[in-house]
Amino acid sequence: MADSRNQLVVQNARAALDQMKFEIAQELGITMSQDGYYGNMLTRDAGRIGGNITRRLVQMAEQQLSSGRQF
Known part of the structure; x- marks a missing residue:
């Protein structure tokens, strides 16, 4: 995640991802x-x-979508 090519949409998310x-x-x-x-x-x-991070982020997004919340 420290790769300079990976630009976060929400810069404050870096600490949470780390x-x-x-x-x-x-x-x-x-x-x-x-x-x-x-x-x-x-x-x-x-x-x-990395695979587990992706899996967890997808699960979080699915939960938000199923509860009707927008990102």
Whole structure:
């Protein structure tokens, strides 16, 4: 998520997404560096974290849509 090509629509969401990243990594038993350097992380682990973030965000959007709330 630190890639400069990834532009957030809501800039204030960065902290929430970073928190979600660390929570998911912890749930999966993946150790993440606190200093933001992920060069020693396995590609497979990074993919698992990203896939779970996407899955969770889709679930959140589905819940909002099913409750009739707009984004």
